[in-house]
Amino acid sequence: MKNIIIASTSTVHGSGYLEYIMKELDTFFSTAQTILFIPYARPGSISHDEYTATAKKAFSQINKTVRGVHEFENPIEAIKHADAIFVGGGNTFVLTSQLYKNNLIEAIRTAVINGTPYLGTSAGSNICGLTIRTTNDMPIVYPPSFNALALVPFNLNPHYLDPDSNSKHMGETRETRIKEFHGFNPQPVVGLREGSWLHVQEDAIILRGNLTARIFKKDQKPYEIAPGSNLNDLK
Numbered sequence: 001m002k003n004i005i006i007a008s009t010s011t012v013h014g015s016g017y018l019e020y021i022m023k024e025l026d027t028f029f030s031t032a033q034t035i036l037f038i039p040y041a042r043p044g045s046i047s048h049d050e051y052t053a054t055a056k057k058a059f060s061q062i063n064k065t066v067r068g069v070h071e072f073e074n075p076i077e078a079i080k081h082a083d084a085i086f087v088g089g090g091n092t093f094v095l096t097s098q099l100y101k102n103n104l105i106e107a108i109r110t111a112v113i114n115g116t117p118y119l120g121t122s123a124g125s126n127i128c129g130l131t132i133r134t135t136n137d138m139p140i141v142y143p144p145s146f147n148a149l150a151l152v153p154f155n156l157n158p159h160y161l162d163p164d165s166n167s168k169h170m171g172e173t174r175e176t177r178i179k180e181f182h183g184f185n186p187q188p189v190v191g192l193r194e195g196s197w198l199h200v201q202e203d204a205i206i207l208r209g210n211l212t213a214r215i216f217k218k219d220q221k222p223y224e225i226a227p228g229s230n231l232n233d234l235k
Contacts, residue, residue: 003028003117004151004200006128008158008192010089010121018058018121020195024208025119026062032083032117034065040098041090041123043140055086069104079107082116089122092135096127097143109149118151122158125192129155134181134189136174152198152205153187153235160191160214175214175222182218188234189216198231205231 005021005028012020029035039051052068059066066086072078079085085108087095099105112118120128126135127148134155163173172180178189191214192198199206207213212224215234225231 001115001202002112002151002200003115004112004128005119005197006125006152006156006192006200007119007121007197008125008160009194012195016058017054021197022058022061024197025059028119029059029062029064029084029117032064034067034082035059035084035086035119036069036078036082037066038069038085038087038095038099038104038124040069041088041092041095043091043094051088051090055088075102075104076107079104079111082111084117084119085111086119087121087124087127089124091140092123092126092132092137093139093141093143095123096132096146096148097141099127100144105147105149109151112149112151125156125158128152130187131155131185133185134178152200152231154231155181155185155187155189157189157191160193162193162214175216178216182216186218188218190214190231190234191216191222196227203232205234207231 011017037052037055039048042051048070056066069075069078126132128151129148130150131146132148133146134157161174193211196209196211199208207227207229214222216222
C-alpha cells in the first residue's frame, strides 16, 4: 500500500529543517528505524555528505537513523531494502538526472508502490508527479527524460506563490507559467503552498496543513481546495 508524504518544502519561514512537519513524520515513520536519504538534488553547493548530515540531525529528534544512498556500493539494492525513503529538495533537473544515471526511477517507484514509506520535499515532491515539467527550477542539466515517478496522477508545483497585487514586478506569475504548460500538456497541476503537503495512502490523496491548494486543469478556471480534501479523482 502506498504511503507517501509530498511536502511543498523542507523549511518554512521562522523554523528549522523539517521542524514544521516533524510531529507528522514521527507517526509517518513509526515502523522505520533507518531512513534512506537521497541527496542528489543539491547541484554542488554542498556535498552529499553535508546534505545527509542535515537530514541526520533533523531526524535524530525522533530517534531515527539516516543513511545517504551515496554511501552504498549498490544504490538499487539500498532502495530495495530500505525501511523508508526521503528525497530532499534542491534542483529537480539535477535530481532527476542523477536518478536516471543510477537507474533508480523504477527502483524507487516499485519500492513505494509495494509499501515503502516515501517522503519528498520540494524537488523530491516534484518527482512524485507524472513529469517534472512544472518545477520552478532552472534546467541546469538535461536529464534523459522529464518523466518522473508517477506516484500520483497529476503534476506538482511546490512552493506555489500567489500573484502579489502590491508588486511592481511585470514578469510571469506561477499561474501564468502553469497555463503555458497546459497549452501543450493535459494533466492537472497541484499548486502546493509553503507548509502544505499531500498524504497519499493507497488511493487516498489528502491535502494536509493549514493552507488551501490551487488546482489547475487544462481549459478550466483554477480553483482552491481546502485542507482535508481528497484529490484521488484528480486526473
